Amino acid sequence: MFRTLYRTVLGPDRTRVLPRALGRLRLPVLAALIVYSFVWAVVASAGYVRQADSDGWWVVVFALTLGPYVLLFWSPLYAWRLMAAGFYLVSLLVVGDGAAAFQYWTAAPLFVAVVAFYSRGIVIAVTLITMALVIASEPQAADMALFVPIIAAVVYLFGARGRAERELEEERDAKAALEERARIAREMHDVVAHHMSMVVVRCETAPYRLPGLSEEAEKELQEIGEAARTAITDMQRLLGVLRTNGEAPQREPQPGISRIPELVRPGDEAEVGVGDVPEAVGLTAYRIVQEALTNATRHAPGSKASVHVHENDGVLEVVVVNTAGGPSRGGGSGQGLVGMRERVAVHGGTLTVKSTEDGGFLVRARIPLGDK
Structure with a gap:
């Protein structure tokens, strides 16, 4: 339990669960949450300024209200930590009618985000700490703290499916990598x-x-x-x-740089300006181009692709770019990018995959050549 509390309060958190869970809705949801927090930050700051003994602390109130929502998409746990660190301070600065409601409404989405996406141990620790903060900020309304575990239980149950799907996805990625x-x-x-x-x-x-x-x-x-x-x-x-069950041994030589032009589809461009490279590097370059063009054919039918392979300062650079195409035909294992990353990692290289401004897709691999 103490280890979980430590992880909750101080431990690192590299998960980006919110963007992965929301998918294409992440930008609209982020914008809506930023607007939501901005409105509450203005309300809280204005309420503080109207107090008789107000001073320049309104900036702190504004920052502690808006700041956690800026961190939310990077890490819901970091966002909750910032909120928790300033919760009691804001309760001291902002007093009067509606002050408690303001704090609860600004903290609730951050608390819900952690409960919905994190493991049971972290959820329990966050719930206990949040209850303690509510009681400390307003002792006369301690009964309101009883709603915290109720909300946590309901949200945790609704988030169970999402956690199971993420765990299954992680297992699939690990299996594909192996x-x-x-x-x-x-x-x-x-x-x-x-x-x-x-x-x-x-x-x-x-x-x-x-x-x-x-x-x-x-x-x-x-x-x-x-x-x-x-x-x-x-x-x-x-x-x-x-070798997997029933898999016959391969007799033909492994392909390399010289065979990359054979992969190019009619109408596509290919520029291979590299001579002799280590066989293992050549094989990796060939497989990356093969996978990238296969993905372009499957997920952007009718698109045009360009393949560029050249050497720059002891690094083999493989770039495959395809334009936008028709609707995806689906199919495939969905683990092609995992495979490309594994191949590049063998040589200590880097892989960049991203969408282009015209709706296409780019794959860039940089593979150190070492001593040829």
Whole structure:
């Protein structure tokens, strides 16, 4: 319980639950809440200024009323914390008829947002702290604090479905990431095996290519070659574990940079201004372009796409942009972006995906090349 209280009062909160839950309605709802809080901030500040002993503290009242709503979409928990920190102070500054109602109406949406979207432990801690704040700010109306847990229980029950859906979505993302990592490992096997095979060949042919090697050197090269062969065998066994039931092994070589133009659809543009790059990086670039064009065909039929692949200061940059198209045809696993992020992360790169101003979509991957 004490750990939950600590997390509630001081712990970090990186969840952006409100924008995810509201989807396309997030901007209208945000605007409505900002207007709501602005009106109450003006009312509270004006009420404070009308008091006989008012001074410059009206700015604090205004900021403590409006400020939490600015934080709301970044983190409902941070917004509630700011409200809680100023709740008692505002109750001391703003007195008279309607002062209590003003505080309750400004705090209620922030309290509801936390109760609706956060876990049970945090909800209990927030409810207890809010009850204590209500009692401390107006002891003669302590019975009003009894409504806090009632509101919390009702809102928590209504928010249960949303929490379950978010947990399911997180589980799907985690599963998709694991599946993509296994796929990456299967594809990378071919790349690594090729390099290991080269090590074996060079070690075994060294006595013929480099006459005059000492007996110790030949023995050393033989041991290196045997170790490389063992590594290849171990990777093949690992590959068998990663292969899903009924999946046949791939025989064809993994694609790379040179095959990206084959992916481009008729009418699209392609500019590949890169020469030789590491095989693993080339494979990643190919898969990113493949996924981006597949998404454009599926979700923006009839759109035009442009593909640009070039090197800049030791970084391979892959940019795929498609224009707006017709209605989405749906389909697909919905985890393509997860897969692209996993592939780029293998190389320590970055991936940017966003909508464009003309209604299209942009995918930009930056992959460090390292030492070629």
